[in-house]
Amino acid sequence: MVKLVRVSYGTAIAMGLIRAKLLARPTTAYLMTYWPGRCSNDCAFCAQARSSRADLEKLSRVVWPAFRVDEVVERLKNGDFARICLQTIEYPGMLDDVFELLEAFSTINLPVSISVTPVDSETLERFKSLGVDYIGVGLDAASERIFGDIKPDASWNELWDFTARVVNVFGQGRAVIHIIVGLGETDREVVDAFIRARRIGADVSLFAFTPIKGTRLENLKPPSVERYRRIQLARYLVSIGGEDTIVFEGDSIRGFTLSEEKLLMIPPTVFMTHGCPGCNRPYYNERPGKEPYNYPFPPKREEAMKTLGLIL
Template sequence: MQTNTDVTYMPPSSRSLITDLQSLGLRLADPDTGASGRRGGAGPSDHKAITIAGQTVMVPIYTGTARTSPFEAALPDVTGGSILLRDGATVGRITFPKQPRFYGLQTLDGLPYWKIAVLHGADVLATTVMQTCIRYTDRHTACQFCAIGQSLEAGRTIAHKTPAQLAEVARAAVLLDDVKHMVMTTGTPNVIDRGAALLCDSAVAIKDAVDLAIQGQCEPPRDHAWYGRMRDAGVDTLGMHLEAATQAVRARIMPGKATVSVDRYLEAFAQAVPVFGRGQVSTYLLAGLGDTAAEILALCEQLVALGVYPFVVPFVPITGTPLEHHAPPTPDFMRSVLAPLGRMLTAAGLRSTEVKAGCTKCGACSSLSSYEG
């Protein structure tokens, strides 16, 4: 199967189709089609992985918008694939990644591996090391789009994954399912290291068990020395996620996280890039929260100049969150951001194919990589 990292060119028609799918979502004629999707939790939630035009992408299927999407996956054929319809007309063919074999294993004390880490896209292992956050339970500080507690409340994960558990699952995922890299994110446990210490402990254990590139994701620690500590522990790339581009939108949508300002993030990026390298530091930006395309691109210009890869994805409203009825961005809005951003990245020599690990390398949650020159 061809994965995102193998793709060097995508026809404009396929690129546009994926952009449309990720904004509008997908209806399934058979809800049980393919591997199960992801509900709640951190990362791409209320999504299902599909493979189209040789690229595995995450597409919303459990959202209100998806239920009225013009896209529908027809009933599976004998091969397990489906015809993709738009307003009843055939526009392509999709397949669904098989459930990974490591999902069938459990720890000695009976904990299923899939409660410790899950497959994202086609070949990425992902985990939320700490499934709680100091901001989540207080509506005055919580990020309105966040569902980090939902999968925990539903019993689909555990609150804290130990380094030993993560190492065990990572080794199995590499051996059984040819996983290529790993994403470790975390809820913010404190306002000092903001999760960097958890990432360090976990990375050391994983690298001792298996040769696997790792992205760590956390808010900027107060002490810049943590960047070197994370790198030395085995974290290959770093994600520090702004989520929104302007301080006004950040303060409205994520009042607690916004206390770490855009300027503070820019300072953190300037310190982290020399440690990890150009393009090996990234930030997640959710288009559709209220920032204009011009505002997003203005921030991206600053980030690219610092050597940071701005991974811009369409906002997906997650069921059960305060923003569950917030409309996602239109495909045209996404193209108005992704096309110029792709040119910007190419001119700066920042390419997703050269990133060692993480969301940018995976690329499943955005069609951004297909807009790179």
């Protein structure tokens, strides 16, 4: 019987499980399966990886303390969240724990997203019957060229096949591929991944690489905000079939064949967190006080103009 579940620090504050100030309230309840040890996979960027020396309570730069499942379920009922997002790490019996958690969440009447390693169609159908409507696919590395080093326990082809299975079970746009910008990929490789995802019928959620002390990539620098902004805009343009407007210099995005007037008409939501409905993921990639890679809420006009200034 599952007794504990991890809760992201911001979610725990919003639930009243922790007394602290919130700078940006999460609109989704971010939870993670509990396991007293490390994940059996060894992703180079991850604090949970089996070779990592990072704090076990961390995922990216966020702390995820553990709480009793019954207490979390009770707090979720009055938490004013748009959905539940359940992160999973790989360990013996993980799927059994996920099913138990989904059963517990079923009394709350909130849609559920799960980020999980590849499972078969039968398992996906069972997820769907228990209230899951979106699946996060941890591709993470946008290029097969770097994939094996970044995710040595995963298969590039298997993750793309899994994405197609998710679309087949849940429908168009319900598979959300996670891509981390800054792992050594080129801009062209990221755009190619966007195009492949669209052709399958999947969506893409962008993250900025965050170096975590104790991981294999602790000394790698995060991407510049300027580069990230161009990739955010490229994701949006590919999603509407506008990849021909992206101009490359070598393998880097140099600009866009859009007039300044059309660029200024780009919706500010392009620079917000993009993922499942109701997801804003505040401060997942950056510390408060810095310009966020992904705005948790629509940026003010002056912020949006500054953001576009990095692209123009």
